[in-house]
Amino acid sequence: MKLSDYRAIRESGKELGSEIFKYAVDNNKNELISAAKLLGLWNGKMFIFDSENDSNALMDFMVFEKPVQNTPAFKRFHLSNPGLNDAQLEHINGMYHNFSSLFEVKSIDRIGNTLILTDLLDNDRKEYLLMDIGLSKTAPVGFVLFTRLIPIRDINMTSGSTFGFKSMYKDKVLSAISLATFQKRRKLNSNEIYILMHNKNRQFGMETRTE
16 A cells, blocks of 8 residues: 555544534433543542553544444444545544454564564464554564454455554563463453553553554
């Protein structure tokens, strides 16, 4: 994908995410508070954000997960027949195939603004091509991140919310997932692993720059 196309689609995706978030809040304000409670961002009276990562995490959780209703907000928004331009339509079609997991950066092409990610939660260690200007400039090989991939054309983009960990914490993060899986006696669903990774990121993660 050309860099100019990437920038245009990503910008349309940011605008679209804001529209979906507003749609969800306008239709059910309790959903926002419920989501914030699940992420530990509500103290009973007000929101508690330690960093920009927290607000991004809340928005991503609201748009893609199911904190209250059975259908994610982006699907409900799409079913309301909003007027979308071509770039927004391309982005929301990609949203239907979104996929979140814990990844490790295997290689980086800083000129092409792409990274090869290995899925650490997949038994076959499947690899994905991610295009991201910020991460390709700042993330080192071996960096571990929990993020949501949105496939568009020949690459993947992040949804914007990314939880990053230094390579030294890789085993610690994987152990936390294994422990939670053992305690529940089943595989974690997307809501549960998102909440777990958000909590671990607040404990020993680091800020990441996606662009």
